[in-house]
Amino acid sequence: MADEPMLAEQNGAIPVAETARPFYQAVGNEEAVFKAAHRQGLSLLLKGPTGCGKTRFVEAMAHDLGRPLITVACHDDLTTADLVGRYLLRGSETVWVDGPLTRAVREGAICYLDEVVEARQDTTVVLHPLADHRRQLPIERLGVTLDAAPGFGLVVSYNPGYQSVLKDLKDSTRQRMVAIEFGFPATEVEEKIVVYEAGVNPATAAELVRLAHAIRRLETGGLREVASTRVLIAAGRLIVEGLSMREAARAAITGPLTDDGAVGRSLNEMIDVYLPELDGAR
Structure with missing residues (x-):
């Protein structure tokens, strides 16, 4: 049955x-x-x-x-x-x-x-x-x-x-x-997923998804993959634990995406532009 x-x-x-x-x-x-x-x-x-x-x-x-x-x-x-x-x-x-x-x-x-x-x-x-x-x-x-x-x-x-x-x-x-x-979800759907899976508030999820969209638009040979929904959820979970949005994104997004120093610096610069330097948003 x-x-x-x-x-x-x-x-x-x-x-x-x-x-x-x-x-x-x-x-x-x-x-x-x-x-x-x-x-x-x-x-x-x-x-x-x-x-x-x-x-x-x-x-x-x-x-x-x-x-x-x-x-x-x-x-x-x-x-x-x-x-x-x-x-x-x-x-x-x-x-x-x-x-x-x-x-x-x-x-x-x-x-x-x-x-x-x-x-x-x-x-x-x-x-x-x-x-x-x-x-x-x-x-x-x-x-x-x-x-x-x-x-x-x-x-x-x-x-x-x-x-x-x-x-x-x-x-x-x-x-x-x-x-x-399969592709990455539409913005509003991806935000809901990050909220549900990571436990962050909708505003934080929106910031993370906006950063991901910017990374996905990049054209560089140093990135084997772009920012997935999975890495956004990981970043969100670090934020829930008290890390700032930038700290969480560097650990969960930049680190896993590249080992190239120049590309990593570029991603970190994008993080500084797209994410506010605030304490962990729950």
Whole structure:
């Protein structure tokens, strides 16, 4: 049943059915698209910059659908065995241990592969029979093919800003999925998010968002990423703890965004221009 609580929390899944809904502020029709795709057994591809809310969105959708959520942070060393499973020694016995993707297939959970392009392409090929009409997972080492349990969903995400010739999804993978594009929220929506998540007052949130917009307009090679909603929330939380707005922004925004001394000085100058030098605003 769609509203059954997650029973195997020890497997690393988040039990979503009996918890409060993760805070997510919709900015378009992304919730309707996700739920329609899930009902039809279609896999989803989420595209957008770092810190714009993709992971929180998946958490909220899993909660709404009453499905367990298993999240995998993809990286260069991620192997097929890491996703599917492997034989391990336990005492004097060799036992098979399911990987997160296999657990999701068996349990009817949503499997979320975060930054999927970081995984090797030979690893992501295992997703193909799951992402199309077959909805099956072949496990070569066991000599079996699993049919996805009802409620299973496959969701992957990546940041197009990092894509390159060597790090991109194969066309054969992309065309098996329904895509949802994410960007940073509109000003008023982003301010509400910062207020809710950081606990600052609306005026402080407005100042932080105004600074973020200025940084996002910059054209410089020293910034790998611009100021995300995530770093604004971190700055807001430091402000709640009593740091001044400028101190909080230097720690939560300038530091994470760049290691380049010149770029860092430029960001700090922008902070001095855009943010008042006041004690922490609660």
